[in-house]
Amino acid sequence: MRVRPISPDRLVAELTDRLADTTVPGRLRVAVDGAPAAEPERLAAALVDPLRARGRPVLHVRTADFLRPASVRLEFGRTNPDSYYDAWTDEAGLRREVLDPAGPQGSGRLLPALWDARTDRAARAAYLDLPPGGIVLVSGGLLLGGGLPFDLAVHLELSPAALARRTPDDQRWTLPAFDRYATEVAPASFADVVLRVDHPDRPALVEPVNSR
Numbered sequence: 001m002r003v004r005p006i007s008p009d010r011l012v013a014e015l016t017d018r019l020a021d022t023t024v025p026g027r028l029r030v031a032v033d034g035a036p037a038a039e040p041e042r043l044a045a046a047l048v049d050p051l052r053a054r055g056r057p058v059l060h061v062r063t064a065d066f067l068r069p070a071s072v073r074l075e076f077g078r079t080n081p082d083s084y085y086d087a088w089t090d091e092a093g094l095r096r097e098v099l100d101p102a103g104p105q106g107s108g109r110l111l112p113a114l115w116d117a118r119t120d121r122a123a124r125a126a127y128l129d130l131p132p133g134g135i136v137l138v139s140g141g142l143l144l145g146g147g148l149p150f151d152l153a154v155h156l157e158l159s160p161a162a163l164a165r166r167t168p169d170d171q172r173w174t175l176p177a178f179d180r181y182a183t184e185v186a187p188a189s190f191a192d193v194v195l196r197v198d199h200p201d202r203p204a205l206v207e208p209v210n211s212r
Helices: 008-020 040-053 081-087 091-099 160-166 169-184
Strands: 002-005 028-033 058-062 135-140 152-157 193-196 204-207
Touching (some): 008 040, 040 058, 040 135
Parallel strands (some): 028 152
Antiparallel strands (some): 193 204
């Protein structure tokens, strides 16, 4: 493997080219996976307008809008890393409302948000139609290795030291969950695109040595 430094603007341009040039039956389902400290939502949001400029309809969905109700999520306390790992994201809802409808046989009728964690109520979002050839970007953490049907995975990787340094004090209780994810799932070993983001203004792409 080689590590290729890249500017943030060039990164967005290269990812835009790759996604815009990738076609699958139905719509392209892309995971933008990373701990909150890696800012996966920021990267996904930066891709929306360039992809639309390339003629690809795009919907950006955040896993923060697909959390389980507090009664389930916080059953074992507000700072339980195992619950955070296993029970916070409503993966069934994400699959039912976003990934399956975006798939080869799907209707293209997607729900951009299912649950409002601030009010602990349904988000009341309206369904949106994403036409064939569209792209759905799903951003959040702990997305890979659990069987969610993504067509392409982008993983934002942080070293343990950078993850600890960039995680706010009130979220440090989540660090064991990401340690477990790195050990049990090892997303950097199979994601289609691996991006090292220890320094957000100096990202680097991890590529096979024969990559061009």
